[in-house]
Amino acid sequence: MQGPTGVKLEAASAASRFEGLQDLEQELKLRTASASLAERCQARERKGLFEYWTEPRERGTEFFRRHVQDGSPSQSLLNTEFLAAQAGCLLSVGEIKVSPCQQWMAYTRDFIGHGGAVACIRNMKGTLRLLAGDKGHSDAPDLQYKAVNVEWANDGRTLVLTCPDQTGRPCQVSMLDLHHPPTVPTLVFEEHDIKHFVQLTQSKDESLIMINSHSKTASEVHLLATNQPWTNGLTCVQPRQEGLEYFVEHHQGWLYILTNLGKPGQELTLCRAPLSQPNRRHWQVVLGARAGAALEDLDIFHSCAILHWRENGHQRLSRISLDCLQSGKPGHAEGLNDAHGCPDMGWRLVQPLLHVSEAAQHTTGCTRLHTLTRASLEATANGSLRCTTLWAQAQDGTKVPVTIAYDSEQVQPPCSSPALVYAYGAYGRCLDISWVPEHQVLLEQGFVIAFAHVRGGGELGRRWHQAGCGPRKEQSILDLISCLDHLIEAGFTSPGQIGLHVTSAGGILLGNVLNRRPDLLGAGIARSPFFDLLDTMTNPEAYLTQHEYSEWGNPMDSPQALDQVRRICPYTNLSQAVEPGP
Numbered sequence: 001m002q003g004p005t006g007v008k009l010e011a012a013s014a015a016s017r018f019e020g021l022q023d024l025e026q027e028l029k030l031r032t033a034s035a036s037l038a039e040r041c042q043a044r045e046r047k048g049l050f051e052y053w054t055e056p057r058e059r060g061t062e063f064f065r066r067h068v069q070d071g072s073p074s075q076s077l078l079n080t081e082f083l084a085a086q087a088g089c090l091l092s093v094g095e096i097k098v099s100p101c102q103q104w105m106a107y108t109r110d111f112i113g114h115g116g117a118v119a120c121i122r123n124m125k126g127t128l129r130l131l132a133g134d135k136g137h138s139d140a141p142d143l144q145y146k147a148v149n150v151e152w153a154n155d156g157r158t159l160v161l162t163c164p165d166q167t168g169r170p171c172q173v174s175m176l177d178l179h180h181p182p183t184v185p186t187l188v189f190e191e192h193d194i195k196h197f198v199q200l201t202q203s204k205d206e207s208l209i210m211i212n213s214h215s216k217t218a219s220e221v222h223l224l225a226t227n228q229p230w231t232n233g234l235t236c237v238q239p240r241q242e243g244l245e246y247f248v249e250h251h252q253g254w255l256y257i258l259t260n261l262g263k264p265g266q267e268l269t270l271c272r273a274p275l276s277q278p279n280r281r282h283w284q285v286v287l288g289a290r291a292g293a294a295l296e297d298l299d300i301f302h303s304c305a306i307l308h309w310r311e312n313g314h315q316r317l318s319r320i321s322l323d324c325l326q327s328g329k330p331g332h333a334e335g336l337n338d339a340h341g342c343p344d345m346g347w348r349l350v351q352p353l354l355h356v357s358e359a360a361q362h363t364t365g366c367t368r369l370h371t372l373t374r375a376s377l378e379a380t381a382n383g384s385l386r387c388t389t390l391w392a393q394a395q396d397g398t399k400v401p402v403t404i405a406y407d408s409e410q411v412q413p414p415c416s417s418p419a420l421v422y423a424y425g426a427y428g429r430c431l432d433i434s435w436v437p438e439h440q441v442l443l444e445q446g447f448v449i450a451f452a453h454v455r456g457g458g459e460l461g462r463r464w465h466q467a468g469c470g471p472r473k474e475q476s477i478l479d480l481i482s483c484l485d486h487l488i489e490a491g492f493t494s495p496g497q498i499g500l501h502v503t504s505a506g507g508i509l510l511g512n513v514l515n516r517r518p519d520l521l522g523a524g525i526a527r528s529p530f531f532d533l534l535d536t537m538t539n540p541e542a543y544l545t546q547h548e549y550s551e552w553g554n555p556m557d558s559p560q561a562l563d564q565v566r567r568i569c570p571y572t573n574l575s576q577a578v579e580p581g582p
Contacts, residue, residue, distance in 0.1 A: 144192020294461030413491030
């Protein structure tokens with residue numbers, strides 16, 4: 001049943017199932033509230049003569065700044081709780097970007113269900129009240145434009161925006177000159193291919209804005225110089241070629257490019273090219289792909305590059321001197337940071353049991369080596385808490401990693417502990433295994449927290465994604481079933497004691513486990529799940545369908561792809577063993 005009546009019936013059904021658990025629910029909410037607030041606190045970030053930071057509020061976040069020299073009181077720049085209350089609906093704030101001159105602040109927000117994302121521009125000079133019980137709102141109204149992504153040019157007056165089409169696909173890039181009202185956006189780039197989405201990024205040294213047009217299988221990047229954005233025009237790094245993906249950074253007249261070199265499924269290679277000759281013909285390989293290692297990202301600093309990569313599923317950071325890169329003599333150390341010219345780099349340790357906001361610092365000139373992997377973090381957990389990696393054997397013999405966390409005093413295999421298992425398995429994305437306050441409460445109650453890193457994700461690199469997408473998409477489902485079976489066989493839980501938590505595309509996994517092996521699960525938790533695969537993928541006019549062909553297969557083009565989509569569509573294969581809602 002659909003519509004308001006169906007929603008009410010589902011709510012009543014859910015309430016009846018949880019009858020008698022209200023006291024426990026309230027206790028869990030109270031125990032996680034303070035930890036949740038602490039989790040959302042952020043370190044202060046210096047920008048020019050100001051430092052910026054956020055502080056959590058009961059139903060939102062507040063954004064502040066303070067002048068570091070004149071001793072003036074802090075300014076409340078933005079209060080999401082106030083904005084949501086003012087609008088009378090849920091609010092999501094995306095990016096917050098401050099102009100180089102420190103006068104303007106641009107932020108993107110979406111009042112859920114009320115028209116989509118909007119970029120708001122706020123004048124911070126003389127329009128914001130100092131902290132005196134105010135709610136972070138300005139005396140002057142914000143300028144507002146339909147946009148999902150923003151970056152500032154270095155002239156202190158130009159804002160570059162990514163604007164969506166009527167379906168919500170980011171496809172246009174426009175510029176605004178805030179010194180010449182009325183500020184009407186000027187179109188500078190438009191992407192007509194519906195398989196490509198546009199996103200703005202800025203180089204670490206703030207000299208270039210990258211207009212990134214990416215599909216699932218191809219890239220095209222255009223560069224905009226930030227010092228004179230209205231006169232310099234755009235430079236295309238490399239025109240798109242099917243199968244060629246690349247991502248760009250800049251340092252002192254050189255482009256540093258992460259690319260698959262046009263080979264789908266190959267791990268990324270680090271290349272460089274002169275800014276004056278960015279075409280692929282001039283790409284020089286400086287760090288090639290290596291077996292067992294997956295290069296994921298790159299941070300450029302004034303004297304070194306920080307590589308983000310994985311080795312056999314373990315996260316690593318490596319420092320490489322830019323001088324060494326230019327001479328072909330790479331070196332290694334650890335580090336991570338946001339500011340291009342900062343001499344120190346800080347990093348965070350992330351795992352299900354450990355919550356730290358600032359784990360260490362490293363000076364860029366230091367050559368001392370320090371290796372940080374997921375396994376080495378186990379020793380930092382206190383008391384009886386344990387975190388480790390199991391390896392489940394899939395049906396084809398492949399070993400699939402499963403990260404688990406538990407309290408060894410309460411969970412002693414063989415046992416029948418309740419388990420909360422997370423899975424996703426799509427788009428090459430890695431599961432976030434960060435500490436969250438809710439997990440702390442569950443661990444204290446004797447739960448096992450597990451993360452199934454199935455094929456289709458990116459934990460073992462781009463080849464891991466390729467092994468679980470397109471014609472091999474069903475492998476993600478088979479891997480997950482093997483992971484759940486392995487948790488049971490290893491003595492950590494038992495059939496019917498597992499809650500499977502999924503988001504978005506992970507709904508395909510949850511739906512198939514419920515249809516194929518309902519005996520495994522006691523509960524399924526789905527956030528914005530994707531269940532109706534067949535109807536979506538056989539409607540090429542639907543939003544995102546053509547963009548998704550590389551992940552799920554194109555059933556309009558291949559009988560084999562149509563057969564797979566039918567076979568793994570949860571709605572098409574709804575099992576009688578799954579109790580339907582009202």
